[in-house]
Amino acid sequence: MQTRDLSEHAVYRAGEGSEEVARELGLDPDDLVKLSSNENPLGPSPAAMTAIREAASEVHVYPKSAHTDLVAAIADQWELTPSQVWLANGGDGALDYLSRALLDPGAAVLVPEPGFAYYGMSARYHHGRVRSYSLRAEEGFTQSADAVLDVYDGERIVYLTSPHNPTGTVVDLADVERIAEETNEDTLVVVDEAYGEFAETPSAVRLVEGREGWDAREDVAVLRTFSKAYGLAGLRLGYAVVPEPWAGAYARVNTPFAASTVACRAGLAALDDREHVERTVESAVWAREYLESELDTKTHESEGNFVLAKVSDATAVAEAAQRRGVIVRDCTSFGLPECVRVSCGTREETERAVSVLNEVLAG
Missing domain, CATH: 3.90.1150.10 (Aspartate Aminotransferase, domain 1)
Incomplete structure (x- = not known):
């Protein structure tokens, strides 16, 4: 076999x-x-460590209430409806959910090169194809709409990383909007903001919700994680923020109870520890x-x-x-x-x- x-x-x-x-x-x-x-x-955070110890007595129970509480807190932070928050086992898990929701066999994604290997890995796991656009050292690894649109060929998902790993460059929201505007209506632009707390650039969640002068878009999603600024890498906890019109797809693609009780309780405490x-x-x-x-x-x-x-x-x-x-x-x-x-x-x-x-x- x-x-x-x-x-x-x-x-x-x-x-x-x-x-x-x-x-x-x-x-x-x-x-x-x-x-x-x-x-x-x-x-x-000290608050997260206390929550982890207290959650130990709950680990025999599936994390339904812990999951619900954390999703509600994240939604409140970003002024979203709870259905728009796709909680997952790390940011990687959220990428998998997006792949499940959008990729038919043979569909393609467009990823940055260099960049996070798991964008392409997730696509291939779900029988998708991978194409790339280049970030060039001689240009300071600058990220621009032109770099993406010059090679775009109808891919189902376009991945942006802001700040980008491993270079540290960011994508302006105007470039995100232009990419979303000039790609097909069934192309999703995913902005990975795993390091977003460290940057001065505003979050692309503004484009999902249509806040502060930006039009709401149904073709932009944002990835966030508790691994970096919140210090919970070992618990594997992340989420995607998705447009409301298709947010209900989560129930059809998520892994049951992927985020553990301990992770959810720690995440809830960390979220509150500004x-x-x-x-x-x-x-x-x-x-x-x-x-x-x-x-x-x-x-x-x-x-x-x-x-x-x-x-x-x-x-x-x-x-x-x-x-x-x-x-x-x-x-x-x-x-x-x-x-x-x-x-x-x-x-x-x-x-x-x-x-x-x-x-x-x-x-």
Whole structure:
């Protein structure tokens, strides 16, 4: 017996964890600085940790009420109807729901290159095809409507990432609107805002709802996550915001109880802890400014909680830094073999990372 043909399916390459690297190098995990996965260096909010402990007594019950409560809170935050919030097991799960809802076999999606591998992976899982548009290093990885529309050919879903991973660039709402306006009426423009809390650019949710001078659109959806600014990456919790006319499709495509009771209760508490999110954003802004000013190499201006740095050989630099106790992301898997991505850590972590990377670069 064989699986179906998976030869065209990409493999998602996650950044190595501290324990993995420590075992490989015979080091103490506590002596490592892990800045390879864009995680929150401040951890989850105290309120979320309390909610996790309290939710332990509920894990024998399916998370119906916890799910309902969190969806209602998210909807209230964005001034949406609850049906427009598609809660999922991480942002990846929300991408899968959108693929299930929109892709017939053979339908195509348009994704950024470089970019998040799971856009294409999700499409292929659902028997779709993948095409790409380029973000060019020589143009500072600028994202524009022209870059998308010049290669658009009727794809069912167009993916935008704002801020973009791994470059940190953003998409103006005017460009999102133009892309939606100039693509077919049955094309959905998905704006992935996993790092949205770190950017000054307004959320594309304004286009979904038609607020603050923007017309409401039925062809724009937005992806959000609790993994980054809220510090809940290990609980896998995310959601999509979709147009109201077809929001009811969620009941037909979602995985039953995909978001756990613990995740939902933690998410609800984290959503209410604005102070923790503000401290997280302030920390990230300081760190990325420090990285951009102090690294002895070219960096790309970022609005995420990470900075992309140009080096001669990403694999060699990442391995050398790792041997010195600092883990950064080799971006070869993104198609950028001359770049490393450095996540924003605490002040101590960021300063150590800069010191080690400059030492490696000088060598």
